[in-house]
Amino acid sequence: MSDMTPNIPEVVAEVRALFERYEQALIDKDVAVLDATFWDSPHTIRYAMHEHGYGFAEIHARRVARPPGPGTKDKRIRLEILTLGRDLATVNLEFKVRGKELIGRQSQTWVRFPGAGWKVVSAHVSTMNPEDKP
Numbered sequence: 001m002s003d004m005t006p007n008i009p010e011v012v013a014e015v016r017a018l019f020e021r022y023e024q025a026l027i028d029k030d031v032a033v034l035d036a037t038f039w040d041s042p043h044t045i046r047y048a049m050h051e052h053g054y055g056f057a058e059i060h061a062r063r064v065a066r067p068p069g070p071g072t073k074d075k076r077i078r079l080e081i082l083t084l085g086r087d088l089a090t091v092n093l094e095f096k097v098r099g100k101e102l103i104g105r106q107s108q109t110w111v112r113f114p115g116a117g118w119k120v121v122s123a124h125v126s127t128m129n130p131e132d133k134p
Helices: 009-028 031-037 056-065
Strands: 045-048 051-054 073-084 088-097 103-113 117-128
Touching: 009 031, 009 073, 009 088, 009 103, 009 117, 031 056, 045 056, 051 056
Parallel strands: 045 117
Antiparallel strands: 045 051, 073 088, 088 103, 103 117
16 A cells, blocks of 8 residues: 555645645636646536536636636635645645625645646635634
């Protein structure tokens, strides 16, 4: 069985840097970085607040169509990164939705592929009312 040690510091740092690069690319509408972040596979899934992306090609098409700008995130509330071993990670972000009384939640599953590096294989963004938060 492979090593599943949680939160090896240098692995967490790698994933955090890639996550931050992705977040900035969303603001800048840097499609090349956004595409490089996701696994180029028909198996990749990205659920966004107003769209579903099944497969890399569909995710890419939606990225190209999205207008540039700051997006929906107003401020971060909590960021949690969990790595297991050196090749699997989850990133979960809770944030205040810009201009609305909603809490946003973003989750990503990252896998390190031989020769390709870290890629998001699954992502999800949703919202909830703050009064529903425990």
